[in-house]
Amino acid sequence: xxxxxxxxxxxxxxxxxxxxxxxxxxxxxxxxxxxxxxxxxxxxxxxxxxxxxxxxxxxxxxxxxxxxxxxxxxxxxxxxxxxxxxxxxxxxxxxxxxxxxxxxxxxxxxxxxxxxxxxxxxxxxxxxxxxxxxxxxxxxxxxxxxxxxxxxxxxxxxxxxxxxxxxxxxxxxxxxxxxxxxxxxxxxxxxxxxxxxxxxxxxxxxxxxxxxxxxxxxxxxxxxxxxxxxxxxxxxxxxxxxxxxxxxxxxxxxxxxxxxxxxxxxxxxxxxxxxxxxxxxxxxxxxxxxxxxxxxxxxxxxxxxxxxxxxxxxxxxxxxxxxxxxxxxxxxxxxxxxxxxxxxxxxxxxxxxxxxxxxxxxxxxxxxxxxxxxxxxxxxxxx
Numbered sequence: 001x002x003x004x005x006x007x008x009x010x011x012x013x014x015x016x017x018x019x020x021x022x023x024x025x026x027x028x029x030x031x032x033x034x035x036x037x038x039x040x041x042x043x044x045x046x047x048x049x050x051x052x053x054x055x056x057x058x059x060x061x062x063x064x065x066x067x068x069x070x071x072x073x074x075x076x077x078x079x080x081x082x083x084x085x086x087x088x089x090x091x092x093x094x095x096x097x098x099x100x101x102x103x104x105x106x107x108x109x110x111x112x113x114x115x116x117x118x119x120x121x122x123x124x125x126x127x128x129x130x131x132x133x134x135x136x137x138x139x140x141x142x143x144x145x146x147x148x149x150x151x152x153x154x155x156x157x158x159x160x161x162x163x164x165x166x167x168x169x170x171x172x173x174x175x176x177x178x179x180x181x182x183x184x185x186x187x188x189x190x191x192x193x194x195x196x197x198x199x200x201x202x203x204x205x206x207x208x209x210x211x212x213x214x215x216x217x218x219x220x221x222x223x224x225x226x227x228x229x230x231x232x233x234x235x236x237x238x239x240x241x242x243x244x245x246x247x248x249x250x251x252x253x254x255x256x257x258x259x260x261x262x263x264x265x266x267x268x269x270x271x272x273x274x275x276x277x278x279x280x281x282x283x284x285x286x287x288x289x290x291x292x293x294x295x296x297x298x299x300x301x302x303x304x305x306x307x308x309x310x311x312x313x314x315x316x317x318x319x320x321x322x323x324x325x326x327x328x329x330x331x332x333x334x335x336x337x338x339x340x341x342x343x344x345x346x347x348x349x350x351x352x353x354x355x356x357x358x359x360x361x362x363x364x365x366x367x368x369x370x371x372x373x374x375x376x377x378x379x380x381x382x383x
């Protein structure tokens with residue numbers, strides 16, 4: 001459309017370079033809005049780029065290292081000898097450094113560096129070795145169970161990421177919709193950007209559209225954060241159940257097993273809750289009362305302890321079954337939450353983003369194509 005046709009409306013003449021410069025803030029805003037709520041894992045779970053750069057310290061590689069360590073120990077080697085054998089065979093990287101430190105007798109949690117040191121999987125390994133040292137539980141069996149648990153947790157994390165990939169992509173596309181309205185208007189031959197910037201009424205439309213877009217961005221990000229919260233860096237409760245089961249199979253009572261695991265975990269709500277349970281059980285408190293103060297994350301432990309006390313069931317077997325169910329349930333819960341999120345995204349779309357699309361794209365484009373029948377510039381026509 002010829003821009004000179006809009007001059008009788010009292011609109012200032014804008015050259016093409018000036019218009020292009022005015023588009024720059026909108027483009028920058030588009031880039032910012034493109035990622036409403038990136039997936040955040042504080043457990044050291046690598047993203048796609050991290051996997052390429054540090055493939056030797058990924059979850060599966062860590063699980064494989066733990067399994068190899070268990071295999072070497074099961075063949076009759078000591079812990080340090082097993083670490084030394086792994087250090088000679090592992091590729092250069094974080095895990096090889098951990099193996100060399102383990103051969104020297106160091107705790108892997110203190111030997112690891114970077115993201116690996118903050119990951120729950122290296123914390124689980126250190127806790128398992130500490131539990132074996134405190135209780136005399138078979139190290140090979142404990143590590144083999146830990147390796148299997150790490151693989152299950154990795155599969156659950158992949159399932160969670162896949163389940164939320166669709167809603168996240170949908171959110172990104174919907175957030176682009178209001179700004180895409182400007183481009184659509186220009187493709188149709190109008191000049192909505194000039195109308196939005198060169199008159200008070202246009203400024204009001206632009207401010208309204210940007211405010212609604214910001215509201216939609218905040219709303220969608222909040223929904224995504226609630227549906228897919230970042231995972232913490234604590235040892236997974238199912239892994240703690242596996243450790244307790246391993247100590248029980250070695251012949252220790254539940255009070256001793258729970259206390260040993262609590263002392264091996266890093267200080268936190270989980271460790272303190274298990275410590276209180278161990279103290280209560282050692283004091284002769286019935287399991288039905290002792291488990292009342294457990295964190296919600298260990299509800300399965302409380303139910304299993306009460307079942308074993310009242311029925312004489314094999315508590316170790318019950319705990320392993322509960323741990324396996326908990327890990328499998330992570331993937332199912334993620335699928336349910338992702339499906340609910342897809343429905344909830346309709347609200348910010350209808351209340352904020354679609355009105356923003358109309359304010360930024362449809363109304364200015366229609367006015368521009370009509371040739372200015374609605375004067376958005378000067379208060380009156382020039383005689």
